[in-house]
Amino acid sequence: MGTINVGKRFGKRLKALRAERGWSQEEFADRAGLHRTYVSAVERAVRNPTLPILAKMAKGFGMSLVELMESV
Template sequence: MLNGMEKSKDITALFGQRIKALRLQAGLSQEAFADKCGLDRTYISGIERGVRNPTLEGIVVIAGGLGIELVTLFDY
């Protein structure tokens, strides 16, 4: 059974993979997506690799940058 920290790492990695898939689906490079969101490309890269854990505010910005509803980010 996974402990709380392992579960947290799993969800962070899954979320990052979801962001990357949606970004690629939208035809955006990391740099173009970061510019659209007003975020740094390295921050987006960290999220996609599952090593950065975005804040709730960041998640809202990411959804806006993708032009999707917040709930769609978590539909995986």
């Protein structure tokens, strides 16, 4: 998989995981301990999350980093 559009693939993954749970960006941001605008920026692939942020996101979904990275 190309490294250039990994941000877009991850944004899509984040949106899908949120939609599966019926969570708004606000709800997911609260669960992950992040700001809503940051979640929105990552979903639009305009911000690149670091490893600790990815770990927070995985924890917010109650899953491992491995699970979070599926299809990315």
